[in-house]
Amino acid sequence: MSQQPEADAPTDLTIADLAPGMEAKVISLQAVQEVRRERLLAYGVAPGRTIQVLQRSPATILKVDQTELAIENDVASRITVTEPNRMKRAFHHGQRRRKRRFRRGLKFLQRRKRNKR
Amino acid sequence: MHNHHPSVELKTSSSIALIGHPNVGKSVIFHQLTGHYVTVANYPGTTVELTRGAATHFPDTAVIDTPGILTLPSRTDEEQVTAQVLFDEPLRVIIQVGDAKNLRRTLQLTLQLAEMGIPLALALNMMDEANHRGVSVDLNLLREHLEVPVIPTIATRGKGIAQLIEQIHKTQKPSFFIQYPDKIEHAISYVESHLPDSNISKRSLALLWLGRDPAAESWLKKHIVSNTYQELLNHRKLLHETGEDSPGTLIRLTRMEVVDRLVNLVLRQTDLGFRGTGVWLGHLAIQPIRGVVILAIVLYVLYWFVGIFGAGILVNLLETNLFGELINPLVTDGIYTIIPIPIVADFFVGEYGLWTMGMTYALALILPIVSTFFLAFGIMEDSGYLPRLAVLTNRVFRIMGLNGKAILPMVLGLGCVTMATLTTRIMENKRDRLLVIILLALAIPCSAQLGIVMGMLASVSLSATMIWLVVIVVVMLSVGWLAARVLPGERSPLLLELPPLRLPIMSNVLIKTLARLEWYLKEVIPLFLLGTAIMFVMQKTGLLDLLIQASEPLVSGWLGLPADASAAFLLGFLRRDFGATGLFLMEAQGLLSPVQVVVSMVTITLFIPCVASVFMIGKSRGWRTSLAITAIVFPLAFLVGGLLKYLLVAIGWGI
Amino acid sequence: MSVQLTKGESAEMYIKAIGELTLEEALVPISTLASRLGISPVSATEMVHRIVEQGLVEHERYKGVRLTETGKRRAMLVLRRHRLWERFLTDKLKLPWEDVHDLACRLEHAVGTEVIDALVDFLDEPSSCPHGNPIPNSEGEFEYSDGVQLNTLRQGDEGVILRIHPESRDVLSFLAQKRIKPGAALSVIDVDDFDGLLTISINGVDQIIGQRIASHIVVAA
Structure with missing residues (x-):
């Protein structure tokens, strides 16, 4: 738990930095309090596993495998993740809105990263 | 949740335990194996205590339904209850009920159970939901690797249960073995050499000990000498101090690796994921604005069904027409002819008669309201809406130092505060549990009372309902806010699984409603009769007049209600819905003005729920807590009621 | 990234979708149409009303929609363009089989008849798309084998x-x-x-x- 997987370059990104629709791999939960860390691990939010953020407000909604989890943003900001990948599916006309929202999310992410530096 | 069938001590030589994660369908399978009904709902934590039933297909065997475990080594109270079963019960077979669509999580527990050396079968439940998501499991391959029978089931539809029963006969001690890192293996052999024999294998007991399982700790404390226990403690402490990861973490990581390999082998994406209406609605229900709109619709339907239909139309039909015009005149005449002594006859059919007051209240007023509420609540529960409500209301509960999970006992409290007090176990820690209990006792009216309150307020005006609602919410928020700052400990943030929205199965909802009604009436009718009897005695001895006079400054002076309302408040000590019913009758006779209705409803809502709930709080949180809560709630109820009266009169409302 | 569709183009999308779905059933329920296009039933209903006015489809209340003769002809021509583009993208540009459907969805509205005719010649009059669906001829007719x-x-x-x-x-x-x-x-x-x-x-x-x-x-x- 304490050592980060070597394969993923360390970032200071957390789940709280991801916009809805983004997918990323979990790097570490070390900053989460132990009781909650154990529960998150049990739900499958574990280093190396891919999570998808479905929603950010009023709470962060995550999808891990087939499980949907609601966590408070405070907890989300303690779980570090890799760079998010691009949203996988964006096709046809109905998805245009989602795609737009996703692009807005990317801009948001870049801003966040700039501010952190 | 409360078990509606009193669990009889079954004299059986062996038992079958149903173990699994929360909300995977253990209780449904329990029902199918025993024919007993346990309250089932679509949210985690429905079963908070053990339920036993005789197995239909196995002579001399009990089936045990356990609370769901998320993590083992256990961390919460409910998980400890389940861990305890593993140590104390003569288990013949463990049936793990697993969620087919969350295979990783399921197998994590399977491996642990397999290590225990008790015959094991895995019922892979909710195959239909996995199917919907296009996920399937190569069962043969899984069986081969686990060497454990794996049975696909869809418990709600009874699919696969026959095969499961058949497989129970064939289960054997599993031989699955995991090799842990050297450090852990050394520790295991050291601990093992100190362990006495138990139901589970020494290896798995040692692993639980190393993971600091409280149930294992207390079991060991009882079964080994204190010197040895101390040695083990020191050994574990030393182990914790060396190396970065705790033994518990190392063990977990090793298992996760094994599970990952296994899952990669047997899990297949065999179809397209299907985003049905359920998924769409499930996401909609937790969005900031649209979610609130949905909540408003849900609340309106609830209000219409319970407040207008139940408390209005049904009560009217039963109370006025059936009881008032048909049954009661008949019974009254009958009793007076059979029993010629007036005072004895009065005891049954007089003003405070057991039948004319006690039973009429219970059957004509309370029953229709409670039935409609439990029905509506059952549908809400089974649909999986409640956890989404928790997400939506999280911020509100944050003010009160809680997280959204508190909504579950709160909404259940609308059904029955006593039942809800039991469910506070789903809260993470003692502090949260106590906070929820305080709020339950203070501000959550149970359905019977709520129905009456809604009915009465609706008959006054919409603004009356709004005033009542605002006052109750404000009181709840400020008391919660204060209590959260006074009570020691930290708030635990929300961390909650959202089960998929499911279309409730009506037969399931109906059985549950009936079971709850039965439980409720068994609790309510004796109390109602007792209350009526007390009132009767007090009236005949003149004590009632005395008490009414004594409380007149408070009830008439401070609250500005008619003197007769004192009687209702006296009844409220027994059950607050009983008190509310008294007020309801007064209003029906035109004795209460709009201001008086609102004031009396606010006061009676803030009352202590009922004698039963005080007992329940005492039992679960200690008598001092129970007394303290009572001592705060009563004065507060009157204080708020009186202040509201002055406010309403001052602004000239309702005149 | 994605091309903004004009009204005429999205009408084409609708009738194309209906045309595709009609192979199986005479009337296409609006909900089926909506899920095919990945949009909400409400917006599908709105659009259907618009193309009913254009005389491209007939709408039977609570049952679904059916293409008119004109609608059918136009739908088949869109399908023809779509499937020809798919052929071109896979055969000539060697793009992945699973990606060309989406790409063709954008290209099908873009060009006129003369380009399509040239494409037919270039591809040597193919009879089916890479996914096995028949390509209608310039009259909007096609043959396909039962399966x-x-x-x-x-x-x-x-x-x-x-x-x-x-x-x-x-x-x-x-x-x-x-x-x-x-x-x-x-x-x-x-x-x-x-x-x-x-x-x-x-x-x-x-x-x-x-x-x-x-x-x-x-x-x-």
Whole structure:
């Protein structure tokens, strides 16, 4: 738990930095309090596993495998993740809105990263 | 949740335990194996205590339904209850009920159970939901690797249960073995050499000990000498101090690796994921604005069904027409002819008669309201809406130092505060549990009372309902806010699984409603009769007049209600819905003005729920807590009621 | 990235979708149409009203929609362009089989008849798209061979895959992964009576697929 997987370059990104629709791999939960860390691990939010953020407000909604989890943003900001990948599916006309929202999310992410530096 | 069938001590030589994660369908399978009904709902934590039933297909065997475990080594109270079963019960077979669509999580527990050396079968439940998501499991391959029978089931539809029963006969001690890192293996052999024999294998007991399982700790404390226990403690402490990861973490990581390999082998994406209406609605229900709109619709339907239909139309039909015009005149005449002594006859059919007051209240007023509420609540529960409500209301509960999970006992409290007090176990820690209990006792009216309150307020005006609602919410928020700052400990943030929205199965909802009604009436009718009897005695001895006079400054002076309302408040000590019913009758006779209705409803809502709930709080949180809560709630109820009266009169409302 | 569609173009999308779905049933329910296009039933209903006014479709209340003669002709011409582009993208540009459907969705509205005629010549008048669906001729007519959906087959049945229908990116990329493409011979090894999973042998490999995806695979038995 304490050592980060070597394969993923360390970032200071957390789940709280991801916009809805983004997918990323979990790097570490070390900053989460132990009781909650154990529960998150049990739900499958574990280093190396891919999570998808479905929603950010009023709470962060995550999808891990087939499980949907609601966590408070405070907890989300303690779980570090890799760079998010691009949203996988964006096709046809109905998805245009989602795609737009996703692009807005990317801009948001870049801003966040700039501010952190 | 409360078990509606009193669990009889079954004299059986062996038992079958149903173990699994929360909300995977253990209780449904329990029902199918025993024919007993346990309250089932679509949210985690429905079963908070053990339920036993005789197995239909196995002579001399009990089936045990356990609370769901998320993590083992256990961390919460409910998980400890389940861990305890593993140590104390003569288990013949463990049936793990697993969620087919969350295979990783399921197998994590399977491996642990397999290590225990008790015959094991895995019922892979909710195959239909996995199917919907296009996920399937190569069962043969899984069986081969686990060497454990794996049975696909869809418990709600009874699919696969026959095969499961058949497989129970064939289960054997599993031989699955995991090799842990050297450090852990050394520790295991050291601990093992100190362990006495138990139901589970020494290896798995040692692993639980190393993971600091409280149930294992207390079991060991009882079964080994204190010197040895101390040695083990020191050994574990030393182990914790060396190396970065705790033994518990190392063990977990090793298992996760094994599970990952296994899952990669047997899990297949065999179809397209299907985003049905359920998924769409499930996401909609937790969005900031649209979610609130949905909540408003849900609340309106609830209000219409319970407040207008139940408390209005049904009560009217039963109370006025059936009881008032048909049954009661008949019974009254009958009793007076059979029993010629007036005072004895009065005891049954007089003003405070057991039948004319006690039973009429219970059957004509309370029953229709409670039935409609439990029905509506059952549908809400089974649909999986409640956890989404928790997400939506999280911020509100944050003010009160809680997280959204508190909504579950709160909404259940609308059904029955006593039942809800039991469910506070789903809260993470003692502090949260106590906070929820305080709020339950203070501000959550149970359905019977709520129905009456809604009915009465609706008959006054919409603004009356709004005033009542605002006052109750404000009181709840400020008391919660204060209590959260006074009570020691930290708030635990929300961390909650959202089960998929499911279309409730009506037969399931109906059985549950009936079971709850039965439980409720068994609790309510004796109390109602007792209350009526007390009132009767007090009236005949003149004590009632005395008490009414004594409380007149408070009830008439401070609250500005008619003197007769004192009687209702006296009844409220027994059950607050009983008190509310008294007020309801007064209003029906035109004795209460709009201001008086609102004031009396606010006061009676803030009352202590009922004698039963005080007992329940005492039992679960200690008598001092129970007394303290009572001592705060009563004065507060009157204080708020009186202040509201002055406010309403001052602004000239309702005149 | 994506082209903004004009009103006329989205009308084309609608009638194309209806045209595709009509192969199976005479009336296409609006909900089916909506899920095919990935939009909400409400917006689908709105658009349907608009194209009803243009005389392209007939709407039977609570039952669904059907193309008129004009609508059908136009739908077939869009399908023709779509499938020709798919051919071009796979055969000439060597783009992945599962990606060309989406790409063609954008190209089909873009150019006029003369380009399409040139494309036909260039491709040597192909009769079907890479996913096995027939390409209508310039009159909007086409021929196709009868087949059955894979999910209706039983254990022991054998057949050759004719086409993937209806096409969508999800379906195509799923099938591409398992190398299930038109022209391949398959045999059904097992149909699970619990969850309806089909085990099929294709290209010498066993694949397990679900009922939903199997209904997209049309087989000549």
